[in-house]
């Protein structure tokens with residue numbers, strides 16, 4: 390993150406007599422690295438966020454506590470214009486205990502957790518299990534009139550909305566999804582992207598439980614009993630993007646945004662998705678400020694909420710700041726876990742390779758970066774800026790164990806590699 394801030398925004402090269410003369414680029418680079426090497430607060434901050442604030446589901450009180458805590462951090466580090474920018478979601482959702490078991494043909498425990506914004510069951514609910522084999526909408530016709538009261542195995546992929554709609558209209562008891570992860574990991578995502586109340590219960594089973602059900606179905610009828618206790622809030626909830634600035638000395642109205650999402654799913658504590666990303670942002674802010682480097686343009690640090698439900702915080706940000714978009718030189722987002730940054734994806738912008746080379750050049754050796762690639766990164770907040778014609782990028786990272794920690798109960802502080 391630091392790499393970009395310095396080179397991209399341009400370090401002030403003011404003559405010695407200028408009132409805000411800062412160090413030149415090389416001296417600035419050295420000072421920033423020294424600050425990070427000697428005084429990093431990243432791991433201490435991340436441990437506090439994960440262990441003392443915990444998971445930060447959008448709409449939860451914990452997320453708002455995290456937002457306030459990050460505001461305090463930016464203020465404590467001496468950043469300027471530190472604010473919480475509020476926006477609203479239609480309703481919050483709170484996970485309750487989920488339990489399940491096979492009751493026939495054999496007694497076996499099932500491991501499951503609800504998908505986000507899905508309702509609970511009305512107490513322990515028994516039903517038979519049906520494996521749904523549907524590749525296209527017309528395939529659903531074969532199940533008409535046959536799924537009432539049943540729990541439906543829907544595989545591991547995305548569930549098309551029309552399939553959910555069909556199952557709820559037909560009176561299915563609920564949807565089972567395969568977490569498709571190893572060793573008891575449970576995948577977590579939402580049943581929708583708009584915070585609406587999903588119409589039927591929907592749960593992720595461990596792959597072990599899911600495959601057990603599939604094998605038992607090969608022997609004949611299977612009956613399960615499922616009990617899920619979720620609840621919905623009954624009104625709009627305000628959530629916040631945390632914003633802070635290091636104001637540019639020559640072109641303060643031109644802005645480079647460095648960001649990541651502060652919200653997380655709620656089974657783990659959001660350590661690698663995306664505690665690591667926002668800590669890179671906060672540490673960049675701290676180190677840049679403490680180094681005394683004076684950027685020519687403003688560097689704005691933004692921690693977006695609502696990313697996990699559909700990039701809503703960054704979309705709200707772009708909407709609220711529509712008139713400033715022409716002045717935003719670039720956006721860089723960090724959101725792929727604890728693996729080292731290997732480079733920045735140019736998002737298909739071949740025309741930007743030279744300027745990006747200048748951005749990463751001073752740090753190439755130190756960070757052992759790969760060649761620049763045109764890679765288009767997906768699934769995180771930089772995407773929200775592209776329709777506004779702002780050059781926006783996400784850092785490319787070594788995968789580390791992201792496939793295991795991402796959206797699972799295993800996304801905890803102990804998985805983070807300090808280096």
Ligand SMILES: [Zn+2]
Nearest residue numbers: 650662663724
């Ligand atoms: Zn993320």
